[in-house]
Amino acid sequence: MLTVPVYFDPAVLQHDTGLYHPDTANRLEVVVEALRQDGRRIEAPPAPERTLKAVERVHDKAYVQRFSALCRNAPADYVGPFALFDCADNVISAGTFEASLRAVSLTLAATDAVVAGRAGSVFVAARPPGHHALASRAMGFCFLNSIAIAAKDLIEHHGVARVLVADFDVHHGNGVQDVFWDDGRVAYLSVHRYPFYPGTGAADEEGAGRGRGTTVNVPQPADAGDAAYAGGFAAALERLAERFRPEVVLVSAGFDAHEADPVGGMRVSTEGFSWMSRALEDVADKFAGGRIVSLLEGGYHPEATAAAAVEHVRILARGNEMV
Numbered sequence: 001m002l003t004v005p006v007y008f009d010p011a012v013l014q015h016d017t018g019l020y021h022p023d024t025a026n027r028l029e030v031v032v033e034a035l036r037q038d039g040r041r042i043e044a045p046p047a048p049e050r051t052l053k054a055v056e057r058v059h060d061k062a063y064v065q066r067f068s069a070l071c072r073n074a075p076a077d078y079v080g081p082f083a084l085f086d087c088a089d090n091v092i093s094a095g096t097f098e099a100s101l102r103a104v105s106l107t108l109a110a111t112d113a114v115v116a117g118r119a120g121s122v123f124v125a126a127r128p129p130g131h132h133a134l135a136s137r138a139m140g141f142c143f144l145n146s147i148a149i150a151a152k153d154l155i156e157h158h159g160v161a162r163v164l165v166a167d168f169d170v171h172h173g174n175g176v177q178d179v180f181w182d183d184g185r186v187a188y189l190s191v192h193r194y195p196f197y198p199g200t201g202a203a204d205e206e207g208a209g210r211g212r213g214t215t216v217n218v219p220q221p222a223d224a225g226d227a228a229y230a231g232g233f234a235a236a237l238e239r240l241a242e243r244f245r246p247e248v249v250l251v252s253a254g255f256d257a258h259e260a261d262p263v264g265g266m267r268v269s270t271e272g273f274s275w276m277s278r279a280l281e282d283v284a285d286k287f288a289g290g291r292i293v294s295l296l297e298g299g300y301h302p303e304a305t306a307a308a309a310v311e312h313v314r315i316l317a318r319g320n321e322m323v
């Protein structure tokens with residue numbers, strides 16, 4: 001019987017975004033506390049030694065060095081824009097680089113655990129999120145693309161043949177799509193509000209070259225509810241998994257499509273997230289030996305995010321923890 005731990009380290013709270021930013025440390029504290037109350041084991045495994053090397057398989061070295069130096073040189077109480085020519089959404093503080101790197105290392109430790117069979121699945125409760133980050137550009141609250149780094153690491157370090165990244169965050173994960181656009185080894189499926197930030201994710205964006213057909217977008221209009229959003233995700237997931245046959249499933253678990261979320265403008269209920277979680281669990285059981293690493297992305301109503309995350313992890317645990 002394999003358990004489904006939650007990976008979390010207080011270092012990820014050190015990314016300080018000030019008073020008027022949706023990605024607060026508090027939102028994550030509320031999520032972790034709810035998971036703890038629900039009986040989940042909270043663990044902080046050590047960072048794999050190869051973490052920086054894995055980061056640099058996705059991000060340009062110069063970008064990583066510049067990001068690291070900006071944070072290292074920032075005054076202890078600094079909170080401000082990343083740089084004048086970057087997205088104004090990307091506020092940094094002295095702890096932002098270390099928090100971002102820890103979010104990556106927790107995700108890599110999670111993939112290590114499921115590949116080695118030490119855990120059935122893992123939920124990574126970290127921030128800042130990652131799915132918008134490009135090879136050399138921070139975007140949309142994201143700096144290092146944890147899920148893309150983990151997917152590439154599964155292929156190149158662990159020798160996994162096919163990885164599926166499934167993303168139910170209300171925003172399209174343009175960074176993940178971009179990294180694997182012409183790479184047929186990593187499939188990317190996203191359901192999201194469209195048109196909406198960051199502007200990508202139309203239904204006809206489907207990859208190129210050897211990656212043609214392994215990018216699947218399921219755009220949804222504003223105010224979409226469970227039937228369209230969760231139902232659309234589940235149906236597309238099943239179709240893609242049947243032809244792609246993933247060996248590991250990674251999840252960009254953003255809860256900002258929740259009806260209570262102040263950012264998303266959608267009407268997905270907590271039960272809608274459970275529906276998507278069950279679809280993920282079914283696909284992982286059928287093709288991937290149940291192996292899921294799910295990573296928190298967005299979700300800006302702390303209590304709604306926590307409630308949906310608790311249900312999500314319960315469903316991930318159901319298959320693994322049944323006696």
Ligand SMILES: [Zn+2]
Nearest residue numbers: 169171256298
């Ligand atoms: Zn989002």
